[in-house]
Amino acid sequence: MTGSEASPSFRLAYVPGVTPGKWVRIWNERLPDVPLTLLAVSAGEAPDLLRGGGADAGLLRLPIDRTDLSAIPLYTETTVVVVPKDHIVAAVDEVSAGDLADDIVLHPLDDTLDWEHRPGRPALERPATTADAIELVAAGVGLLVVPQSIARLHHRKDLTYRTVSDAPESRVALSWPENETTDLVEDFIGIVRGRTVNSTRGRAPAPAQSKAKRPEADSARRKSAAGKSTAAGTPTRKSPRSGSGGPKGGKGKSAKGGKPRRRS
Structure with missing residues (x-):
């Protein structure tokens, strides 16, 4: 660029x-x-x-x-032939260039179709513009082959158009x-070309931005870290039954510490 x-x-x-x-x-x-x-x-x-x-x-x-x-x-664009509404071509949906061989086909000076062999018989003079040629078609002087959008642009109630199947597009x-x-x-x-508004083709790309962290992921990580910290700083409480050497279910006191025997 x-x-x-x-x-x-x-x-x-x-x-x-x-x-x-x-x-x-x-x-x-x-x-x-x-x-x-x-x-x-x-x-x-x-x-x-x-x-x-x-x-x-x-x-x-x-x-x-x-x-x-x-x-x-x-x-x-499709190419069409513009004809009076009472012309025989108006009775069909589509014609070929050969079907126009017996008609005068106007060739205005501003014609943009890339013809190798123009259809029909040429008029004595070429109209200066397509608009002039449309007026001649309406007067019954000849026919006109143009892109379909041109036929629509110059629409008249007394004229119609039909597709020319083998004409240049x-x-x-x-x-x-x-x-x-x-x-x-x-x-x-x-x-x-239908590119989106965010497309950077043809322009300098915008600076890359780091992806934002998902709030729920951050929250989960914080909770996990807090849980580990608490576990590391809290001492483990021993069971009240553990630590002494007494038997399970016993009184847990030695004989020396018991009640003195009565002397006989």
């Missing part, structure tokens, strides 16, 4: 479709004195924003140019400048 001084705040960029709310809530619980600022950016802008120092870390979609950036994949990752792996970045990595 490159240990730079912690800044008074943490700036987190995120791209459309990614919802960082859960992680932000955990951050606020664990680091209430370090405000977290969210920066909404387009998928194409996110890598350069991180390289330029505009954010401490970012939630973005792979693949990206990894030059000067570190990245940890977090999860993978979208991977969401946490990324940051590789030379700026600060303590706060490590804190956020721990949050998104």
Whole structure:
């Protein structure tokens, strides 16, 4: 880890479709004195924003140019095709890329899916953004293949979506400048990876503390010691029947000490 001084705040960029709310809530619980600022950016802008120092870390979609950036994949999204509700695709639960061969499939400039062969027929022009492409789908111009969270983000009552079984999936990752792996970045990595608040990974470990002795064990030891001390200092009392040489059950007095005989 490159240990730079912690800044008074943490700036987190995120791209459309990614919802960082859960992680932000955990951050606020664990680091209430370090405000977290969210920066909404387009998928194409996110890598350069991180390289330029505009954010401490970012939630973005792979693949990206990894030059000067570190990245940890977090999860993978299902890919879906957005269609009008009266389109034939809406009648099934799932389609393949080949099922879209006769349709115009829009390919916006901000598309992040890593296609080897794009499905369908290309439109005459590429829409500038995914939002523009959604409007064209609603107008009946073509279809759009996107990560499922993007389809949900642009939900409309006149549109629906279905899973594309053999389309490339979208991977969401946490990324940051590789030379700026600060303590706060490590804190956020721990949050998104589900580490507990007591985890010391990425931080200097806290000084080891001796285990506290159990009160009941201490009490038992004290009682035991007190018992031994009493036993050692108290003399043993002899039985009143012991010590003399008299026979058992006898009077215990010698003949000389008895009553004198009467003389005849």
